[in-house]
Amino acid sequence: MKIAVFIGGNKEFTASRLGVKLAEELQHAGHEVTVRAVKGKVKCASGVTLKEYAAAAKPKTLAATLVKEGVEFVISLMNLAACECAAEAKIPFVYAEEENFKEDKAVKTKKALLKKAKQVLVIKTTDKPLNKKNYTGLKVTEVAGPAVWVEHYNYNKPACFKKENNIVAVGKLAKDSGFDMLLKTWARLAPAHTSWHLTIVGDGTAKTALKKFIAKHGLEASTEIVPESADAYSLLRNADIFAYPAVNPSRTDILLDAMASKLPCVACESTPVTELIINGVNGVIVNAGEEEPFTIALDEMMVNWGRRVGIAVEAGKLKDKFPFAEFVRAFLNFI
16 A cells, blocks of 8 residues: 655654654555655655655645555644645545644644544553543544664674774753763763763754863864764664763653663653663663763763673663554554
């Protein structure tokens, strides 16, 4: 079947993480799948065809394209324009959104539009009961939010047999992101660990200040800041440790994905973090915003390969606790 997966989101969140992986899995299941998104919104669509469209594109225009290409089914991930064009083209569609998701600008016709969907999938992010008032009159199925994990390139070699070891950190470079504290930690550790490299993935208002700190402390050779548009998941494949210094994170998707990818993680304490990490078992939690505990924990993780492997094995069990296969199955039930 020809399936179009439309990826949407809002200014704080993009569904590309779930959408690209979903498209890949549907393609592996034998379907002919394309990923569709506003130009520049999807950073990586490896394994599937990415077709971009203008942000100002009209639903009728998108509908005509789908009909011309013979698309038989549409999956919309937090993209109401996709629902409009599917309805216009009379193509069956499923809509999915995270619970409590809100568009940047309220759409008055949203509920009327979603009544035309074969099903509305609500991606659960908490254990609390779903507020069904938000979905009155709609055909709703709840589905657990999955982990998007990657296979590690080579986790069988101890650090002493590797030419370079990698620490990866991902997040918004802003207040409470904790990256200023991470760099202070790194300035203390880097001189003693010359085979280690730190890569920070992200954009934000603090980026300039962080780059100045790197230059001031002579960390250019061991430290890199790459834009959010970089493929963070390729970096996770070759990482040895994942650092999560966020003080007050609203989401922990990337932490979940890193752990499910068998990466030992050092993270600051917060409610979302403690829901994933059992301290000392599948990760390490330290006091939020405190440089000394983070430095000690990261240093211990760097020098103790056996500890890293043990924690990584336990962290990898989250892949089974938050299986992507069940997420895919929820969509296949309506195709």
